[in-house]
Amino acid sequence: MILAEKVQALRKKNNWSQEELAEQLNISRQSVSKWESGASIPDIDKIIAMSSLFGVSTDYLLKDELEKEVPSEVEDVYEAPLTRNVSVEEADGSLGLVRRLAGRMAAAAALCVLSPVPLIVLGALSEYGEEAGGHSALAIGEDMAGGLGMTILLILVAVAVAIFILCDMQMEKYEYLEKEKLALQYGVEGIVRKKKEDFAARYRMCIVAGVTLCIIGVVPMMMAVAFSAGDLIMIYSVALLLSLVAVAAFLFVWAGSIQDSFDKLLQEGDFTLEKKELKKKTSFFPGAYWCVVTAVFLVIGFRSDDWVWASLVWPVAALLFVALLGVVKCVARGRIKQDL
Template sequence: MILADKVMTLRKKNGWSQEELAEKLNISRQSVSKWESGASLPDIDKIIALSSLFGVSTDYLLKEELETEQPSETEDVYEAAKERAVSLEEANGFMGLVKKLAGRIAFGAGLCVLSPIPMIVFSGLAEYGADAGVRGAAAISEDMAGGLGMVILLILVAIGVAILILGDMHTEKYRYLEKEKLALQYGVEGIVRKRKEDFAGRYRFCIVAGVTLCIIGVVPLMVAAAFSAGDLAYIYCTAVLLSMVAVAVFLFVWAGSIQGSFDKLLQEGDYTVEEKALHKKTSFFPAVYWCLVTALFLGVGLYTDNWRYTAFIWPVAALLFVAILYIVKEVAKARLEKGD
């Protein structure tokens, strides 16, 4: 049996198409097609890669007289059925793209948090502005405040969501980094780890600053309550709280996106092989959770018309998110262990 027949037989035995085999070897589908038709032969590097990929010896691939598959003699290249090779060019392309998009995605997430502020402020001015002596407040009716505030809210949310969707579409071709077991080619791990170490200081700063902003964002409300401030003061304090949370979200998302690009390549943090299996089971949760929280915030706020207390939904939801996500992951892990 010639090499072309052996490659085709082994490929089909593993249930791969020519395109899938090409992806695992970082070559074009046409190259695989030429190998299997006998139009060309793979070079020595690809012979070694095929040996490791199919779990057979290089002798079996190269010697026509050997008809029986022999175990691979290479142990350090990669196990193709489980691992996907990542080149330096591929890794640099991914890290560069994430760094470019991180600011935009963080801005989109921040806009979604900021979106209720105009409605809260306009409603406060319409209801309490005239009594507080705010110039021009009497001209704002409650219907005008509610309608205009809702229009601005929807516009900001639409812009924020559009930015998030576009960012996700740009990184679609690298989605396999979150799902497959990876094998970084020679020298890639060292470069990625060096970049991660260089970014570590900024990552820690963003996380600490974001948490601090979330905590002190509640302080204006507490001060207003301590001094029995007027209703309009509570409205402004709520707007300040949401603004600080929005900045915190920006820091979390920006730093988390860049840090995540390193962790995905190194298969560390939330992207270990075990976590990738869990992610497939739990990836639905964050989007569903925060959509429900947003709906709850708007629903309670509009129903009670008491935004000063409704704003506390956000910090409470953030704390509950961590606890509920942990439970969801534990349940998913138990199901994976059972083989469900």
């Protein structure tokens, strides 16, 4: 019996699928398939690992003339290595995929911020149509404004969510970069670090431009308050603020996604070993928080029938998110230290 047949027989004896065996050896299912078909042979470290995992000797696995299982002298159950090796191909694949998806994810983030703008503008036209254009042609009914505005809002949010889901599905195969301890193969670190340095200037430019847009966006509102401008001007100021914040969100997400792709491989920034563990403990918070914020926005809007002021929930929620996430992380750090 050759090695390929022995591996297959021992796997089936333990009622494991090829994928289950691959997970325990920290390899791909395709590698197990090639072993069992005889297309390739395992490295010596995998031979040793399977010897311990199946409870047989390495001689039994390697020597074709041994037909009877010989128990392994090593009684300890094999544990997959804590470190995940990353090849040049894997690194290039993850970086290239993030580059392709960064623009889509950034556009989705911008759509989320922009989604209330049509509702705000249509609400203004329904109430101040004649003041806005000098004639009644621009005025629309309040019910039409609310219904059409909410329809556009939900469509934009639905498109954004669909983009996020599709991008997340494509990134699943590289999910281990965010969770596991990595060991880059020879030459990989130098390549990744060089690409990060080349991108550094563009990253800084995007962050500075995004922050500047957020600050500038508040200026029209402050000016409207200072000069006691009418409600219509204030409403348009809010719409302009959200539009500029949407552009800023695009820049932040696009640049941040690419920057994170380097940091994941280098295990720097938000992806050090300590922060990876912290992220596991706090991963529940963002999704739950923004679901609550969306619910609050809809409740305020429907109850007050004033979607303009209801939209201010978003910038306030963004500021609170940073503070609350900090509190959640502090609690999580305390629990991690207790576990240690």
